[in-house]
Amino acid sequence: MRLPAVMLRRLEIGAFGGPEQIRLVEEARLPQPGEGEVRIRVEASSLVFTDMLIRRNLYPVLKLRLPLTPGYDFVGRIEALGSGVSRWRVGDRVADLTQIGGNATHLVRTAASLVAVPQGVNAIQAEPLILSYMTAWQALFREAKAQPGDQVLIYGASGAVGLAALDLCRAFGLPAVGVASARREPVVEGLGATFVAYDTADPAGPLDRLTRDLGGFKVILDAARGETLSSVMARLAPGGRLVALGFSAPFRTAYKAGGEQPGLLARLRFGYDFLRIKWLSHRPNAAVSFYDIASCRRQHPQWFQEDLSSLFNLLEAGRITPRIQRVFGLGDAVEAHRLIEAGQVEGRLVLAPGLPIGGDPYVSPGDNAAKTTLHQQRHPG
Ligand SMILES: NC(=O)c1ccc[n+]([C@@H]2O[C@H](COP(=O)([O-])OP(=O)(O)OC[C@H]3O[C@@H](n4cnc5c(N)ncnc54)[C@H](OP(=O)(O)O)[C@@H]3O)[C@@H](O)[C@H]2O)c1
CATH class of the missing domain: 3.40.50.720 (NAD(P)-binding Rossmann-like Domain)
Incomplete structure (x- = not known):
């Protein structure tokens, strides 16, 4: 039996403008990590007001070049190590601030910039902590x-x-x-x-x-x-x-x-x-x-590591509870951006790139908090 090939799926903005500029791109080859890099399978990424500003080229602190993949941050699992990476293992759960690029099934990042995510926390709940x-x-x-x-x-x-x-x-x-x-x-x-x-x-x-x-x-x-x-x-x-x-x-x-x-x-x-x-x-x-989060991180990289770790610990201890309004797959991101522009969001929308396109939402086994969120979405009240 042949297993279906793993594809890279990502959102792409080819021209600055409204939500209709977002398209889904599929590529047969996964990106390969170089020296000091890792490849990550993304479990959750941002769908926020700032992603909308970037799509409209209204984000003053970042020089943007098209085409681009949006996604200000991500939580995911490492699935391949480049040479010279000793701090991480395949399967480790990590997070990072990307500014662009997070809205994809896979991405390659510098290993040194990643922050460890405790195994016990749910990826959908953890993602809002980053930005x-x-x-x-x-x-x-x-x-x-x-x-x-x-x-x-x-x-x-x-x-x-x-x-x-x-x-x-x-x-x-x-x-x-x-x-x-x-x-x-x-x-x-x-x-x-x-x-x-x-x-x-x-x-x-x-x-x-x-x-x-x-x-x-x-x-x-x-x-x-x-x-x-x-x-x-x-x-x-x-x-x-x-x-x-x-x-x-x-x-x-x-x-x-x-x-x-x-x-x-x-x-x-x-x-x-x-x-x-x-x-x-x-x-x-x-x-x-x-x-500004990005300049603060450039000036104080250690703060970013410490503060994000503290936030993950607070989440794991049940002291904070991000409000997730809805989880979207890559195929529904245009609708999510429309809701953001219309001010119809109370809390957070989260992108789960692993959800099948046009199919039933998929939740990784054991991910009970995400199952509950999706159940509530399908059966409100
Ligand atoms: N500096 C940074 O590093 C950084 C990081 C993240 C975000 N941001 C920026 O922070 C802003 C908010 O981001 P967000 O993701 O929280 O956006 P958001 O989810 O769209 O929330 C916007 C909030 O502003 C409220 N609002 C609208 N008009 C208002 C007014 N006249 N007076 C008081 N409140 C008003 C909205 O209330 P209603 O929905 O009830 O209208 C809503 O609570 C954006 O400009 C974003 O780019 C900056």
Whole structure:
């Protein structure tokens, strides 16, 4: 009996633009690891807002060349070792931040950059820790140096990074206020945070009251850029830190108005704010900084290794619980990108490249958490 040949399957973007630019590519040959490299079979990879920015060529911190395979991170198992690799064995479970390239069944990475994933954790649950939780963790604890009891304000609280931040605040005793659209109240309050809606007639009123009552916020994470920079900074407590890390609000506004991306004015405003934050962050005792996961990793590679290992340990110990909305196969990635653009995601979508194209979802034997997730997807309620 002949076994079916193993193919490399990956997503490819041939031209920058909407979700329709994503296509599935199949190649008969698997990539071979060179010296110091390993080949990995990917179990889970990202489907997030940042992948959408890359698809539209709106990601300012990365010079992109087409065609490209999206996928900001991955969790997978090593299946082939290149020469000179002694730290890893075939079958080891590993994770890495790729920025692009993760949305594939197989990939080759430098062995030295990988982080070990405990055998006991589920790949679908572990994947959100690499980009979404790591961003929240480093913004809270490395940039803002949050201490137990510090009052935290999170703009973009129902998104991938926002829910991760709320989950970490809950786990580490940081009282939090989360800002998102009114329909997200249950999920934000479910994580123990005070909820404020940005899409009411007077969105600033409740936040002004909370700022006054609490004496300001010691830590503010802004993943949305919905309020002006000056308004956000006015919500800081004395000695507090604002960490700007994203700009989802102009996209929501554009989408609601029937557009696909922010207009020129919104982009100019973001560019101006970005330069102002950069300028302010270089002043002595700066109260504001811009966090970017990739530059932080370049500057502090050891932090990346340590922080991701800490997050995997928290997951294994049951102290954090990533919220997975849905798991997609490679054949359904266009639908996932449409949901992200439309703001229809509450938490995380995850790509499982091993799911058969057009067939029933496949879950590796013993992967009970993934089986439960898929069962809930098929039988909601
Ligand atoms: N700096 C880094 O290293 C880094 C790392 C990861 C992500 N990011 C960036 O961070 C941002 C968020 O990423 P994500 O993956 O969490 O996106 P996401 O899942 O799409 O979440 C976006 C969040 O923003 C909220 N939002 C939209 N408009 C808002 C407004 N006017 N005021 C307050 N909240 C508003 C959304 O609420 P509703 O859904 O209720 O509208 C949602 O909670 C993106 O710009 C992303 O590129 C940066």
